[in-house]
Amino acid sequence: MPETVTLQVTRYRPEIDAEPVFQEYQVPLHADWVVLDALNYIKDNVDGTLSYRWSCRMGICGSCGMTVNGEPKLTCATFLVESVPGPIRVEPLGNFPVIRDLVIEMGDFMRKLPRVKPWIVRTDEKPLAEGEYRQTPEQMDEYKQFSMCINCMLCYAACPVYGLEPEFLGPAAIALAQRYNLDSRDGGAKERREVLSTHDGIWGCTFVGECTRVCPKNVDPAGAIQRYKLTAALEELKGFLMPWRAR
Numbered sequence: 176m177p178e179t180v181t182l183q184v185t186r187y188r189p190e191i192d193a194e195p196v197f198q199e200y201q202v203p204l205h206a207d208w209v210v211l212d213a214l215n216y217i218k219d220n221v222d223g224t225l226s227y228r229w230s231c232r233m234g235i236c237g238s239c240g241m242t243v244n245g246e247p248k249l250t251c252a253t254f255l256v257e258s259v260p261g262p263i264r265v266e267p268l269g270n271f272p273v274i275r276d277l278v279i280e281m282g283d284f285m286r287k288l289p290r291v292k293p294w295i296v297r298t299d300e301k302p303l304a305e306g307e308y309r310q311t312p313e314q315m316d317e318y319k320q321f322s323m324c325i326n327c328m329l330c331y332a333a334c335p336v337y338g339l340e341p342e343f344l345g346p347a348a349i350a351l352a353q354r355y356n357l358d359s360r361d362g363g364a365k366e367r368r369e370v371l372s373t374h375d376g377i378w379g380c381t382f383v384g385e386c387t388r389v390c391p392k393n394v395d396p397a398g399a400i401q402r403y404k405l406t407a408a409l410e411e412l413k414g415f416l417m418p419w420r421a422r
């Protein structure tokens with residue numbers, strides 16, 4: 176194994192760069208170093224001006240997503256040795272505006288997410304004295320997979336539809352809507368349907384499946400969208416055959 180590896184890192188400092196440029200850094204190559212370790216090495220020892228996000232270093236916070244050798248990745252979970260002899264190219268996530276260097280602006284997702292009401296909606300509450308709302312393991316299994324999302328935005332970076340149609344709600348927002356639709360305690364499916372069953376919602380998805388392929392938490396947003404398409408189509412049919420139910 177070589178002692179060092181070259182990182183080609185996107186630099187974009189809006190006050191001096193008209194457009195992003197690549198800068199090369201030589202970093203030590205250790206078998207247990209991930210790409211984030213290399214960026215931290217550069218920040219601490221070579222160039223303190225390099226900007227990027229990270230927090231937990233254990234695949235939980237979702238903040239360290241970047242494009243590594245052309246693929247959306249969590250940099251805290253991508254080992255340098257996967258890419259020897261290099262060079263390793265590190266860029267900001269695609270499909271998002273870049274604020275600085277490797278830092279993207281994800282306000283679009285933050286604005287869209289509340290539209291699908293990613294919380295439990297109830298019209299009636301039982302008295303506290305009756306205790307908590309309990310679920311069986313089977314009921315929890317229905318939505319658990321979708322609750323693993325860490326909002327890392329890798330799926331948006333990989334989605335060709337989001338790249339072309341910025342109004343598309345996108346994979347994670349729809350998967351998170353399904354997380355609540357499938358929760359036995361929730362009663363908000365009808366409200367969410369008004370947002371989800373639209374061209375900018377599920378019907379915009381062309382089922383490329385890249386979102387599911389790149390998801391580091393095995394959420395399967397593509398599966399969530401296809402499953403919801405079936406639900407929405409059945410609801411439409413019921414509304415047509417039994418219009419009194421749709422009211």
Ligand code: SF4
Nearest residue numbers: 324325327328330390
């Ligand atoms: S669905 Fe997966 S890839 Fe998309 S934001 Fe959630 S964890 Fe990240």
Ligand code: FES
Nearest residue numbers: 231232237239251
């Ligand atoms: S630093 Fe938190 S997910 Fe990578």
